[in-house]
Amino acid sequence: MGPKLSISVDPKGDSTPSEQLASQVRFAIASGVLAPGERLPSVRQLAVDALVNPNTVGKVWRELEREGVLETRPGDGVFVASGALSRCRAARDLELSERLRVWLADARRAGLSSDQVTELFERLARARSVTQRTGGQR
Amino acid sequence: MGPKLSISVDPKGDSTPSEQLASQVRFAIASGVLAPGERLPSVRQLAVDALVNPNTVGKVWRELEREGVLETRPGDGVFVASGALSRCRAARDLELSERLRVWLADARRAGLSSDQVTELFERLARARSVTQRTGGQR
DNA sequence: GGAGCTGTCCTATCGTGCTAGGACGGCGCC
DNA sequence: GGCGCCGTCCTAGCACGATAGGACAGCTCC
Structure with a gap:
């Protein structure tokens, strides 16, 4: 059944691509679609799928890490942090x-x-x- | 009690100043605060009050005229068009x-x-x- | 007619966010 | 070690909308 996380961005939407991305990830975690410990698509892969720039994805990953929602393991990938569920529900x-x-x-x-x-x-x-x-x- | 129409624009809001302006005018007409035949603030006056550029106000005035909501009388000012109420309610x-x-x-x-x-x-x-x-x- | 207002138009500039493309070091696996 | 993927960083460029400032023609009132 395709990728676990289906994200689509509308470049002409109400909010900016970055915000759409961040919001969709938070919502996916809050709803349980994305569980703590799970791995997210790579910056370059998601950039292709969602038709956005890799820089944009990377920026969002970094922002969500600052929030304590994601966790970056250098050279490996980014993962859902352990305390992410409650944070995302609150957000x-x-x-x-x-x-x-x-x-x-x-x-x-x-x-x-x-x-x-x-x-x-x-x-x-x-x-x-x-x-x-x-x-x-x- | 001050001006009939109180419009405030947040430059960092969710939508662009133009959209905020247009939406607020439509809502004011739909709610009856602004009646058909009434005159709107001048481009320059509203620009001062709402802290936006005169060009921005003028652009909105023109756009709302295209919609049939406003009516411009050259050299005089802009007024609420006669059929504006139903249009604005629909919008x-x-x-x-x-x-x-x-x-x-x-x-x-x-x-x-x-x-x-x-x-x-x-x-x-x-x-x-x-x-x-x-x-x-x- | 002249002053003062109206909307309109024009060019230039600035800010923001996304895009484009490349370069770097870190980690896993063979 | 070498290859491939990972996130990160950097410099440019573009698009869009708002801004700044000026100039024009039309209407009204004195």
């Missing part, structure tokens, strides 16, 4: 909360009532839980 | 739906269950409807 909760908070603020500024907001949410949440995967990853 | 619903859709997709990719998603939403929605205005506009 995930923080990021998702903040994004939802911003969305709610915008929705209210745009004139939607609490009821309209709730209704919209329930409609989309329900649609998603039924359809399962609809594509469109960020 | 608002589309934008908010799409953003929420992306958020839901990311939340699921990050390993949150439907219940966790719902719980998170209800917690934040409730907090906001109580606190009223918490600032942080995008």
